[in-house]
Amino acid sequence: MSTKTPAQSRPLSPFMLGQYYRFQWSSLLSFGHRITGIGLSLGTLLLAIWLIAIAGGPQWYGALAPHLHAWYGQLLLICWTWALMYHLCNGIRHLFWDIGRGFDLKTAERSGYVMVVSSLILTAAVWVVAHLA
Amino acid sequence: MAKTSEDLRSPLSRARGLGSAKDGVHHFWVQRVSALALVPLALWFAFSVAMLATGPADYYAVHYWVSAPSVAVVLVLFLATALYHSVLGVQEVIVDYAVGSLRLTLLLISKLLHAVIAAAAIFAVLKIALA
Numbered sequence: 240m241s242t243k244t245p246a247q248s249r250p251l252s253p254f255m256l257g258q259y260y261r262f263q264w265s266s267l268l269s270f271g272h273r274i275t276g277i278g279l280s281l282g283t284l285l286l287a288i289w290l291i292a293i294a295g296g297p298q299w300y301g302a303l304a305p306h307l308h309a310w311y312g313q314l315l316l317i318c319w320t321w322a323l324m325y326h327l328c329n330g331i332r333h334l335f336w337d338i339g340r341g342f343d344l345k346t347a348e349r350s351g352y353v354m355v356v357s358s359l360i361l362t363a364a365v366w367v368v369a370h371l372a
Numbered sequence: 373m374a375k376t377s378e379d380l381r382s383p384l385s386r387a388r389g390l391g392s393a394k395d396g397v398h399h400f401w402v403q404r405v406s407a408l409a410l411v412p413l414a415l416w417f418a419f420s421v422a423m424l425a426t427g428p429a430d431y432y433a434v435h436y437w438v439s440a441p442s443v444a445v446v447l448v449l450f451l452a453t454a455l456y457h458s459v460l461g462v463q464e465v466i467v468d469y470a471v472g473s474l475r476l477t478l479l480l481i482s483k484l485l486h487a488v489i490a491a492a493a494i495f496a497v498l499k500i501a502l503a
């Protein structure tokens with residue numbers, strides 16, 4: 240069965256990032272949604288490991304906690320919260336598009352900037368408040 | 373997802389079984405509903421992560437936090453919603469890049485992993501909260 244059906248031989252559209260399209264910030268931001276989405280999916284694995292370690296008792300948790308409190312663990316957690324805030328803000332942007340709002344180029348460009356800045360402010364706010372509390 | 377069996381089916385049968393008005397709309401819709409539910413849950417979770425990470429690295433403090441009924445319930449809600457949203461999202465990514473038997477394999481692996489992570493994480497929360 241080597242004959243290809245029409246569906247299989249249809250060409251794929253080229254990636255938005257690459258030689259075929261003019262570079263645009265909006266493509267990069269959009270790609271960021273997918274990257275953060277995958278990153279957050281992997282993050283649920285870390286969350287599960289953390290919960291299992293707590294359920295396992297002080298020895299198990301004691302093996303994990305030093306890594307989370309080391310500089311690389313804290314850096315990972317800060318990146319994690321930023322990925323979550325980025326994906327959340329851009330997700331809200333997506334939901335507005337889904338109801339047909341904000342699709343014209345100017346608005347989409349502006350909401351992209353607002354989204355990135357909001358995600359950074361939210362991330363900073365979360366960590367600053369946590370440090371002060 | 374029916375790539376591997378499409379040779380055995382007529383175009384009409386394929387359209388009936390996988391028509392965009394059936395599974396596709398449901399997938400789209402539950403992905404948006406889970407996204408909406410995740411807005412408050414994710415804000416709460418991000419803040420909690422920062423609070424715990426900047427607090428003492430003490431087992432009993434963390435255990436105490438998870439075992440509070442309000443925290444345990446919201447954690448289970450967050451885990452269930454995030455993993456449901458995640459399995460739908462990862463499916464979308466796989467379908468965009470992989471075809472044929474690789475697509476089917478990756479989809480099965482992704483669903484298995486999501487189910488295992490959800491079950492293990494929620495069980496851990498319950499074990500902590502009910503201990």
Ligand code: HEM
Nearest residue numbers: 273276277279280327330331333407410414454458461462
């Ligand atoms: C831990 C939490 C989360 C995980 C693991 C996660 C994961 C994912 C993944 C893997 C995708 C697929 C990406 C793609 O198709 O390019 C996705 C898409 C999406 N996510 Fe999330 N997400 C999370 C939280 C959120 C939150 C808080 C929102 C808030 C609005 C959100 C909104 C969306 C939307 C609207 C899409 C569809 C985007 C599209 O049309 O391509 N997600 N998510």
